[in-house]
Each structure stands twice: as C-alpha cells, then as structure tokens.
Amino acid sequence: MMAITQYPELLEGLDAKQRAAVTSEAAPLAIQAGPGSGKTRVLTRRIAWRVATEQDEADKVLAVTFTRRAAHELSSRLRQLGVSSRNEGVTAGTLHAIALAQLQRRAGNNRRSFPQLLERKARLLFPLVLPHLTSDQEVGGRVEEFVQVSGVASDIEWAKARLIKPTDFSKEAIRLGRDTQLPPDKIEEIYGEYEKVKRTKKLVDFEDLLWWLGDALEGDKEFASEQRWRFRHLYVDEFQDVSAAQLRVVRGWLGERSGLTVVGDVDQAIFSFAGADPKGLTEFTRQFPGAEVLRLDHNYRSSPQIVATGEALLNDSYQTGSSPRPPRLASRPDGPWPTITEYENEVKEAQGIARQIREQLTPTNGWSSFAVLYRINSQSAAFEAAFAKQGIPVRLRGETRFLERA
CATH class of the missing domain: 3.40.50.300 (P-loop containing nucleotide triphosphate hydrolases)
Incomplete structure (x- = not known):
C-alpha cells in the first residue's frame, strides 16, 4: 500500500x-x-x-x-x-x-450454485404486464407500453425495497398511499407472477x-x-x-x-x-x-441565486410545526436566477422542454448547448419521443435507448 x-x-x-x-x-x-x-x-x-x-x-x-x-x-x-x-x-x-x-462467496462455500443476475426487468415483465393494459394504453404504442412496464417495475422495486411480499402489496400500497402504475391488485398479481418466473428461470434481481x-x-x-x-x-x-x-x-x-x-x-x-x-x-x-x-x-x-431558490422551495415544503431548517450558505459569485415550471405529467413535461429547446435554438446556441437531467431512467422514453417529434438530435449519457432496453 x-x-x-x-x-x-x-x-x-x-x-x-x-x-x-x-x-x-x-x-x-x-x-x-x-x-x-x-x-x-x-x-x-x-x-x-x-x-x-x-x-x-x-x-x-x-x-x-x-x-x-x-x-x-x-x-x-x-x-x-x-x-x-x-x-x-x-x-x-x-x-x-x-x-x-x-x-456468491457464501453459496460457493456451501457448494451451491448462485442464480444468474437479472439486470433488466423489462423483458421479463412485458408478457406479464401487457394482458393488464387497457385498450387506450395499447393504442399508445411501444412508448406507452414501455412507460407502463417501467412503472410496474418501479412499483415492484419499491415494494421489495420496503420488504413487502407479493401477497401484501395491495394492502401496503393502499396503506402507504403509493400511486401505482396500475391498480394495486393488478400490481400484486404481476409481482407474484414475476417472482415465480424468476424462480423458474433461476434468476435474481438487484432487490x-x-x-x-x-x-x-x-x-x-x-x-x-x-x-x-x-x-x-x-x-x-x-x-x-x-x-x-x-x-x-x-x-x-x-x-x-x-x-x-x-x-x-x-x-x-x-x-x-x-x-x-x-x-x-x-x-x-x-x-x-x-x-x-x-x-x-x-x-x-452553486451561485447565491441557485442556493436561495433551493432554500425557498425546501422551506415551503417543510411541515408546519417542524423544527426550522438550518440555512445553507453560498460561497460562489452571483449568477442568473433559475426559472421553475410545473407540468401535469412526464409526457407534457418532455413536450414542453422540447418546445423550449426549439425556441431557444440559434446559430450560436446549438444543440450541444442544451442538457436535460432526469432522475430515473424510465423518463427517457418520454423525452426521446418528444425530441424525435421536434426533430431534436439526442445523445444519451450512461444508458441505451429505451427500445434497446425493452
């Protein structure tokens, strides 16, 4: 060393x-x-x-x-x-x-084989989720199907992160106020089927x-x-x-x-x-x-303007009666004030951002001047569809396109 x-x-x-x-x-x-x-x-x-x-x-x-x-x-x-x-x-x-x-080391010490790791749930979940989709959801095409499957995968991951078994999903989702992709009883059924398929195929997921x-x-x-x-x-x-x-x-x-x-x-x-x-x-x-x-x-x-905006949003979100938040102190020079826009859902958000990029495009402000950050991978489907419709070229960092993942 x-x-x-x-x-x-x-x-x-x-x-x-x-x-x-x-x-x-x-x-x-x-x-x-x-x-x-x-x-x-x-x-x-x-x-x-x-x-x-x-x-x-x-x-x-x-x-x-x-x-x-x-x-x-x-x-x-x-x-x-x-x-x-x-x-x-x-x-x-x-x-x-x-x-x-x-x-894996424990399995080897006990002379047992360890199941194969399932890195992507989509392919396993597609045939389990599609029978539960409504005709309107099916009409939405591949993007809509992928959004639905990704949402169901997120619901299952949420449950397993909270140590909720398939048989308890519906009850716990309702008790905890989980906004599920499909009705909780359908997710519970899909979750149970998913676990059975994994066992049959000798697979384990990250959860x-x-x-x-x-x-x-x-x-x-x-x-x-x-x-x-x-x-x-x-x-x-x-x-x-x-x-x-x-x-x-x-x-x-x-x-x-x-x-x-x-x-x-x-x-x-x-x-x-x-x-x-x-x-x-x-x-x-x-x-x-x-x-x-x-x-x-x-x-x-961050600039004082970004810190102040964050502080205002966080202070508004604090529960009444809770202890006050310790203030965050900025140590950088001044910068521009950020703007905040709220959208009804992820699809409209992606469409709105695509329009803004189109409007702000200039000869000196080209495509590479724009960046979009989203917090979960499943959001990329909505953005890719919106950008394709607007003719906006996209370069994804750190992941593949959703059709390649599905």
Whole structure:
C-alpha cells in the first residue's frame, strides 16, 4: 500500500466544520452534508485520517456508495491518499455489488450454485404486464407500453425495497398511499407472477440481493460473524436514500459494534418513490444510541441565486410545526436566477422542454448547448419521443435507448 498522506495535509483546504467532521472520534457518526459542501472530500479524508491515526485498519474498512460512478470516484480519491489498492486497503463499492460478492462467496462455500443476475426487468415483465393494459394504453404504442412496464417495475422495486411480499402489496400500497402504475391488485398479481418466473428461470434481481443478504446476516450466525470480522469499520454515503432493505443490511454488517459513519442530506432525499426512507438519517440518533450528528452547511458549488431558490422551495415544503431548517450558505459569485415550471405529467413535461429547446435554438446556441437531467431512467422514453417529434438530435449519457432496453 502507498504511504499514507501526512496528517496535516489531510486537513488542508478544509473549513472548520469539515475539519471537525474529518477528525471527530464519535461513533456512530452522521455527517449531514448539503449540496456542494465537500461531502466526498470529507468522507475520504475522514477514512484516511482514521487509518493514519490507527483508529481504523485499512483492510477492515468498507465504504458503501449507491452508484458505480460514485464508488469509482471514492476509490480513486482514496488511492490518491494512499489508503486503498486492489489487493489491500479499503474496500469501496456499491451496496448491490458488495451484496452480490458476499452471497456468491457464501453459496460457493456451501457448494451451491448462485442464480444468474437479472439486470433488466423489462423483458421479463412485458408478457406479464401487457394482458393488464387497457385498450387506450395499447393504442399508445411501444412508448406507452414501455412507460407502463417501467412503472410496474418501479412499483415492484419499491415494494421489495420496503420488504413487502407479493401477497401484501395491495394492502401496503393502499396503506402507504403509493400511486401505482396500475391498480394495486393488478400490481400484486404481476409481482407474484414475476417472482415465480424468476424462480423458474433461476434468476435474481438487484432487490433480491439485499433481501437475501439481510436474511443471511440475520439467520446465519457464522456467516454474519465472518462479515463483521472482515469489515469492522463501515462508511455509508447518501444515507438519506437508504431503504428498509438497505438499512437492514447495514445493521447486519454492524452487529453490536459502533464503527459506523454515514453521510447524507435529508433535503436531497429524492428516492422515496423507489422505497427510500430519510428516517434512516433524520432518526439516526434514535436508531443508533450514542451517535452524534455534525452538519456541513457551506455550498461551494452553486451561485447565491441557485442556493436561495433551493432554500425557498425546501422551506415551503417543510411541515408546519417542524423544527426550522438550518440555512445553507453560498460561497460562489452571483449568477442568473433559475426559472421553475410545473407540468401535469412526464409526457407534457418532455413536450414542453422540447418546445423550449426549439425556441431557444440559434446559430450560436446549438444543440450541444442544451442538457436535460432526469432522475430515473424510465423518463427517457418520454423525452426521446418528444425530441424525435421536434426533430431534436439526442445523445444519451450512461444508458441505451429505451427500445434497446425493452
């Protein structure tokens, strides 16, 4: 392993609150880090600091992220700090990748084969969903069918993230106010059929990985002890977006120990539609007795106008009677004020954005000057259809077109 960066260098360029988060001896610890507050820098410096000061053993550290890109960035920064390499040092990866590796190793140790991973649900769900579509939905063509199937897949993923079994789907969806793609009883039927098809074909999906690992950590004491010995120091990024299934795995890894650091921001909890529950962060001290919470409130990325707009929207969304939000502070020069437009649904949103792009196109403001960000992959179908109708060329980053995925 590379030489550890000297202690003072690990604190260079950090503000007072960032330094406090890096050097805190609290365990468990939650770092509530707002947008642009240097979250990844603080997380990697904290890991390096604790390894350098011999509070953590590098090869016993597990750093969990929620995307492969974030895992790659985390690993890259840790290598630069001298605390991670392929054969020794910190293990960093996505929750699903780590779960898959642990389950495959367990199956191998028990001389059992492990099912094949189903990376895309669409092909498996299409024949299960189509019989439940109305004539109006069928008339909508391939795009409408894909939207319906993607919506059903999201409903199933939401249920499994919350550890809801097929037989309980309708009851729980109604109780929790879930706005399902199809009536809850139809989703329940499709969900049950989907699970049967997977078993027949010897497949597992990403949600199964977390459910199965949680079961193994709770039901197999020897396996749980092995994982807890292997990873004694846990670091979890984006903790505001953990689901019940994910939190169960984290608890299973932790056991009775306190070596847990989490980073997140309740205001960035945008995956409740996928089963995430920000209570993992908001109720951190209740769920992990003896824990401490530190806050990073300086935004070093965005202009004051963007920060102020975000603050206004977030303050309006806070429940009456709840404690006031800690303000976020901007540290960048002034910029233009953003505009906010609300649409009735995803299709009209895509059509409206396509029209705006057409209207703003000029010889000096070409196609490559525009970018559209959406939070879930299934939204791409509506945008691709709207842009095709307007003759707008599209280059997708990080995914394939929906017809290739279907």
